Every structure is written in C-alpha cells, then in structure tokens.
Amino acid sequence: MFGITPSARLRPSPFYEATVKEGVTNFTTYNHMLMPTAFGKPEEEYWRLINGVSQWDVAVERQVQLKGPDAGRLAQILSPRDLSKQKVGQGKYVPLCNHQGILINDPICLKLADDLYWLSIADSNIWFWAAAIAAERGLNVEVSEPDVSPMAIQGPKAEDVVAHVCGDWVRELKYFWFRETEIQGIPVVVQRSGWSKQGGFEIYLRDATKGTALWNIFREAGASWGIGPGGPNWCERVESGLISYGGDTDSTTNPYEVRMGKYVDLQVPDDTVGIYALRRIAAEGPKRHSLGIILDAGEPVKPGFLWNPIFKEGRKVGDLTNCVFSYRLQKNIGFALIDSACVIGDAVQAQVAGVMQPGKLTDLPFL
Missing domain, CATH: 2.40.30.110 (Aminomethyltransferase beta-barrel domains)
Structure with missing residues (x-):
C-alpha cells in the first residue's frame, strides 16, 4: 500500500474530505491536484453512471480566468474556434494549439461577461501560456486562477437530482450553457456538461471552504435516485469515444488527428495562435x-x-x-x-x- 506525501506541489480539492468519507480507494494527479478515480467497486460505479446518477470530484478541472477589456480578444487569440458569436452564459468546447498547430489543451470556454471568461482546462499549465501570450501582445487583461472547483453529477438521473436542488430551470439549459446562482447561500455556476455521454451537469463551486457542504447537499438530495460516488469513468468514456488530452494525444498531435477538426474555424483572425499551421495541416490532410x-x-x-x-x-x-x-x-x-x-x-x-x-x-x- 502506498501513501501520499503532503506537498505544496500537490493540493487536495475542496471535496477531498467528502470523498475520503465516501471510501475513495484511488487517486491520480491532475493539474497539481489529487483526483479521485475509484471507490473500490469499479463495475458497480460503472453501472451507476450508465443507469442512475454518479457524483464526481472534478475540482482538478481548474479555471484559467481572463478578466479585463481584452479578455474576449485573448480568448480568440488562444482558440482556433470562432468565438465571435459566443453569448454570455454559453460555453464552447475549444482546442488550444501552439504555433505549430499542436494540441496543448481542450478546455470548455465559458463566457461569464463581455470582460470575463473562464477556460476550464485539462491537465496542463495554460495559465503560463495565456499570461505569456497576453503580455507579448500587449493586451489589457488579467490572467489568474479563480477560487472555482467543479463537481459533476452525471448519469441519466442527474437532471432530476440537479433540478431537485436548483429548480426546474436547469432542465431548460442547453448543452454547455450555464447560469450563475446560489445553493443554500453557496455561490456556484451550474452548467449542463461533464466528461461522459450519459448526460449531466457540472457545479462550479466558487468558495473552497464550502466543498463538504456542497457535496453533502447533492448527496442527500440524490439519495432517492440512488446517487453514489464515482469519477470520470475509463470504460464509459472509451465506449463513448471521448478523447483524453494527454492520454490519447502526444507532443505532436494536432486537432485533425483526434476528431477535433470540426472545432477549428480556419477563417478566424490571422493573429490566432497556430492558425497558419492549422490551415496548412487542413490543406495537406493529417x-x-x-x-x-x-x-x-x-x-x-x-x-x-x-x-x-x-x-x-x-x-x-x-x-x-x-x-x-x-x-x-x-x-x-x-x-x-x-x-x-x-x-x-x-x-x-x-x-x-x-x-x-x-x-x-x-x-x-x-x-
């Protein structure tokens, strides 16, 4: 049996204590944090996701916050997907590429205001990348990591659980759209999203001190639907064809090689990072x-x-x-x-x- 050596380089999530109480058996590291991956009953956890409702600690999906007059411009410079028509309250799945057109992350870009965006990232240090690009372009924007930690409620019964907690308005949310709200005084963003094809929501906690409280609210509310703990499920995501950045990609992978070409708009402005390379790759074929x-x-x-x-x-x-x-x-x-x-x-x-x-x-x- 292995232990975990505490370190400033490895942070627990706001839901850490709750997942320990749930009986977590396995963690992995992701964005310098611990992510629960198993609770000791893999097949039971799988079928709960397929047939019922599963509760996940995915606080490791950290946010890169872009705030300021040039926030929207920076978001577009970073992304080869056209964001010009993105509305407040809408999220979009975006590939991020380097200057050679190589995929370096695949976040959800959430537009909270005209001057405020979040990039909900996969496992890589996009804060450094975004801040460097902003500085070299002379943009008026602050790049930071906000106090935001997602928890996912996934599965065919997830909508009933989230509606029970938040209200029936969540049933009207389109995929990747979100709303800012409070749950028993806890500030959150509720988005229809999540790393499964079984349907569900991600609840973005905006106060790390309330992690256990928020977890328990959904745990208790979901009891009637048989809610239980889980995590991004390897079996379900492979069956569903979901690409894992850093798992199914290497240091030379471009979006066209991993079925992300439909998220690349070649007509975006020429100052978009990697667009010249992506235009060439599209013309030549991957x-x-x-x-x-x-x-x-x-x-x-x-x-x-x-x-x-x-x-x-x-x-x-x-x-x-x-x-x-x-x-x-x-x-x-x-x-x-x-x-x-x-x-x-x-x-x-x-x-x-x-x-x-x-x-x-x-x-x-x-x-």
Whole structure:
C-alpha cells in the first residue's frame, strides 16, 4: 500500500474530505491536484453512471480566468474556434494549439461577461501560456486562477437530482450553457456538461471552504435516485469515444488527428495562435487519425501503462492509446492513433502488456 506525501506541489480539492468519507480507494494527479478515480467497486460505479446518477470530484478541472477589456480578444487569440458569436452564459468546447498547430489543451470556454471568461482546462499549465501570450501582445487583461472547483453529477438521473436542488430551470439549459446562482447561500455556476455521454451537469463551486457542504447537499438530495460516488469513468468514456488530452494525444498531435477538426474555424483572425499551421495541416490532410480497435482476446486484458505499439503486416503503424474491457460489449476495446492509410476493418496487432493481441480497427464511438 502506498501513501501520499503532503506537498505544496500537490493540493487536495475542496471535496477531498467528502470523498475520503465516501471510501475513495484511488487517486491520480491532475493539474497539481489529487483526483479521485475509484471507490473500490469499479463495475458497480460503472453501472451507476450508465443507469442512475454518479457524483464526481472534478475540482482538478481548474479555471484559467481572463478578466479585463481584452479578455474576449485573448480568448480568440488562444482558440482556433470562432468565438465571435459566443453569448454570455454559453460555453464552447475549444482546442488550444501552439504555433505549430499542436494540441496543448481542450478546455470548455465559458463566457461569464463581455470582460470575463473562464477556460476550464485539462491537465496542463495554460495559465503560463495565456499570461505569456497576453503580455507579448500587449493586451489589457488579467490572467489568474479563480477560487472555482467543479463537481459533476452525471448519469441519466442527474437532471432530476440537479433540478431537485436548483429548480426546474436547469432542465431548460442547453448543452454547455450555464447560469450563475446560489445553493443554500453557496455561490456556484451550474452548467449542463461533464466528461461522459450519459448526460449531466457540472457545479462550479466558487468558495473552497464550502466543498463538504456542497457535496453533502447533492448527496442527500440524490439519495432517492440512488446517487453514489464515482469519477470520470475509463470504460464509459472509451465506449463513448471521448478523447483524453494527454492520454490519447502526444507532443505532436494536432486537432485533425483526434476528431477535433470540426472545432477549428480556419477563417478566424490571422493573429490566432497556430492558425497558419492549422490551415496548412487542413490543406495537406493529417498523417494520422483516431480509430477504435476491438481486440480478439476473450478475457479482459490488463494493459498496464500505455501507449503500446500497433502493427499491420509486421510494420508499426500507430499506437494503442488506451485499452479497457467493455462491460456492455463484453470485449476489450481501445483507441488507435494510427496512420491515415489504415482504415476501418483492417486487421492489426497490438502489443498489450508484452503480448501481441490481434484485433480489428473500427469506427468511434463504440456505443
């Protein structure tokens, strides 16, 4: 059994004590914080997400706040997705790229006011990047990390739970739209979003001292619907075809290689970071693409640390970026970041935990 050495480099979330009380068994590190990943009953946690409602501590989805007269301009410079028509109260999924068109994050961009934006980021230090770009462009904007920590309520019964706590107005929220409100005096932002395809909401806590209180409000309110703890579920997200930045991408991946091309608008202003490279990549076509793979192995495989090489006719053609046993398909499945010449239906072999496993490429999502 391993312990965790306390450090200023590794922060607990405002929901840490609540998740410990719930019986958390596994953490990972993400944005210099601890994120609960399991509570000791993986299949039960999976089916709760698929059929009921699951409560997640995702405070590690930190916010990069852009505030000031040039906040909107900076948001657009950072993102190759057109934000010119984004409204207050609307979130948009955006790829962030470096000057070479390489994906460096894939946040949700929330517009809280004309002069206030949040980038709800995946795992990387976008604060430094955003602040550097703002400074070199001479923009009048402050880049900071606000006191904001998301908690997710996910699953087909999530809407009933959140409506019970917040009111039926949440049922009218469109995907990625949000509203600022209070829950028993606790300031929050409620957004229809979350890293699953089962539906749900993210509750952005705006006072870190109220983490346990907010957790318990939803835990108690959700009891009638069988709410229980969980976390971003590896099996469900692979079945649903959800890309994990940093997990399914490497230091050379561009948005077109991982099914994010539809979020790139090539007509955005020329001062958008990476747009020249993205226009070139779009014209030439990506050299790799992301497909699904179904392995022939009958028993659940133990993939260990990924990535693992994929071969076709003895030649390495890509990498297996994740692998999991699907409870619904009863098969071992994963993502292949693979040569664009490889197509759906191709027979390949993936090296998993030192063993060559035959399989077939397929479309995404699996379900």
